[in-house]
Amino acid sequence: MVEIGFVGLGAMGLPMARNLVARGxxxxxxxxxxxxxxxxxxxxGEAAASAAETAQGAEVLVLMVVNAAQAKAVLFEGGALDALAPGGVVALMATCPPGAVEAIAARVLAAGRRFVDAxxxxxxxxxxxxxxTVMAAAPRESFxxxxPALEAIGDKVFHVGERPGQGAVVKTVNQLLCGVHIAVVAEAFSLAAKVGVDAPVMLEILGGSSAASWMLKDRGPRMLEAEPEVTSAVDIFVKDLGIVLEAGREAKAALPLAAVAHQLFLATSxxxxxxxxxxxxxxxxxxxxGGRPQPG
Known part of the structure; x- marks a missing residue:
């Protein structure tokens, strides 16, 4: 059993915390x-009244917050880092820019705690x-x-590197592909709708062809619904593709497809x-x- 402090009990954080409880x-x-x-x-589990109280006595402090700014507020302004015992581990599991993760990690390590970018x-x-899927970067001992906590949260746990920021890079690449895939599926369906092709038939054809992808099969049916259930919001990709572009600027890497996809999500928002x-x-x-597919 691991003593875990968990900050960020949102749509993903709460079920993650529940799974940790279920695993003992x-x-x-x-x-x-x-x-x-x-x-x-x-x-x-137990409810804490503050981030600092959450970290008190914890072996691992999980941060499943919205962004790097919230992570810094929790750790450095909310007192969580000071409350965490020396040698305790901060596991940052939110999607953040690689550079921001490196900066947070440096402050955590300087305070005598360990850090896992996950x-x-x-x-x-x-x-x-x-x-x-968990993409963790940290020295092997910290990983x-x-x-045990990571394996309670995900069934695909990868040690992707020794340095903080490497996990964030892997997630950034993942989000680049996800965002572009969703946008291009929407573009394909829009063209089909414009010329009057039956949308459900189009989805069935594409899903069984070489054009198929996981995103097509998952998001495609929801694109045919007027008000589908929300499993991941538009604004998440506004944020995440913004992180992708920031990483591209830092690396001086041209990412034109990601930039277009970001503009489409931004326009939707x-x-x-x-x-x-x-x-x-x-x-x-x-x-x-103009137009939209007929609901299937």
């Missing part, structure tokens, strides 16, 4: 929304099912210290659909081209 770990969690802490307590992929479905399912980037295509 002692979990104390904190979120700005008291109801989230109450939900964790109902699942057998972003995840798999969305709410993976968080609930404990099937997330092994948190492995700007039209008031930021909280809609990310498949609804297709609404921007329909706004440009």
């Amino acid at each position: 770990h002692r979990v104390r969690g904190f979120d700005m929304r008291p109801a989230a802490g109450e939900a964790l307590a109902a699942a057998g 972003p995840v992929s798999g969305g709410v479905v993976g968080a609930v099912g404990g099937t997330l 092994e210290a948190v492995r 700007g039209r008031g659909d930021g909280a809609a399912d990310d498949s609804q980037v297709i609404r921007t295509y329909h706004a440009m081209n």
Whole structure:
């Protein structure tokens, strides 16, 4: 059993924390929304009143927050880092720019604590099912210290490197491909709709052809719905593709497809659909081209 502090009990964080409890770990969690802490307590965890209280006595402090700014606020302004015992491990699991992760890690290490850069992929479905992909970068000793917790959260746990920031780079590349795939599926369906091709038939053909992809099969059916259930919001890709472009600038790498995809998600959010399912980037295509597929 590992003593775990968990900050960020949102749509993904809460089921992740519940899975840790289910695997026998002692979990104390904190979120700005008291109801989230109450939900964790109902699942057998403990609700903390602050980030610092969450970290007190923990062996591992998991941060499943929105961005790097929130991670810094929790650690350095909220007192969580000082509350964490010397030698304790900070596991940053949010999607953050590689440069920001390196800077946070440097401050954590300077304070005598360990740091694991461990972003995840798999969305709410993976968080609930404990099937997330975890991309962890840290010295081997630190990685092994948190492995039991990581394996309670995901069924695909990878040690991708020894240096903080390497996990963030892997997640950045993953999000580049995901965002571009979703946008190009929307573009293809928009063209089909423009010329009057039956959308469900188009989806069936593409899903069984060499053009098929995981994103096509997952997001394609939701693109045919007017108001699909939200599993990952448009605004998540506004953020994540922004991180992709920031990483490209830092590396002086041209990322033109990512830039176009980012603009499409940004336009969708700007039209008031930021909280809609990310498949609804297709609404921007329909706004440009007219029409939409008939619901299947």
